[in-house]
Amino acid sequence: MEYREIVAVTGLGGLYQLLSTKSDGAIVRNLADMSTKFISARLHNVTPLESIEVYTTGANVRLHEVLAVMLEQEAAKPLVNAKADNSAIQNYFVSVFPEIDIDRVYVSDMKKILKWYDLLKANNLLNFEKVNQEEEAQEQAAETPAELVAEEKPAKKAAKAKAETTEATDGEEKPAKKARAKKAVAADAAEGEEKPKKVARKKKTEEE
Secondary structure: OOOOHHEEEEOOOEEEEEHHHHEEEEEEEEOOOOEEEEOOOOOOOOHHHHOEEOOOOOEEHHHHHHHHHHHHOOOOOOOOOOOHHHHHHHHHHHHOOOOEEOOOOOOOHHHHHHHHHHHHOOOOOOOOOHEEEEHHHHHHHHHHHHHHHHHHHHHHHHHHHHHHHHHHHOOOOHHHHHHHHHHHHHHHHHHHOHHHHHHHHHHHHOOO
């Protein structure tokens, strides 16, 4: 079981492992009691935990980033009970994650995060190293196409330059054709010079 397989299901409490999907719903396993059930797509929506973001005073962060901080600081700042009063729950999240936007993150959502944390910890699903590696791989994959396009442009210019060089080389053949034409004219001229010789031999015969 991995964190990326864990989902929340609307209308149902707790967390579930997504086992398989169908055209009309999905089969999930309850993390609390490990029971398996079919949920209808007409009645429930399935949301992967890895896609959930938390509002902050800056850019939004993924839920697992908040959970990771909660785990890291659990020894110094013990987890508050999800049934505690609203102010105690808000104070807890502000103490462990000061960037959280308490005006947009409702206390009901904070309580849900606390319950999810307990379930994930009980199932040894709070190790997010693999999740971070997958995110880095996705970011690198998203950047790769732009780099390839940048590398293709010089190659196209080189090909264009080669084509221009080839055209220039082909254009240099015209003088060679002119040279052959001149040679042909010279040959005709040489053949034309033989006629006086024949006349000269005829005159010599008459004199004899």
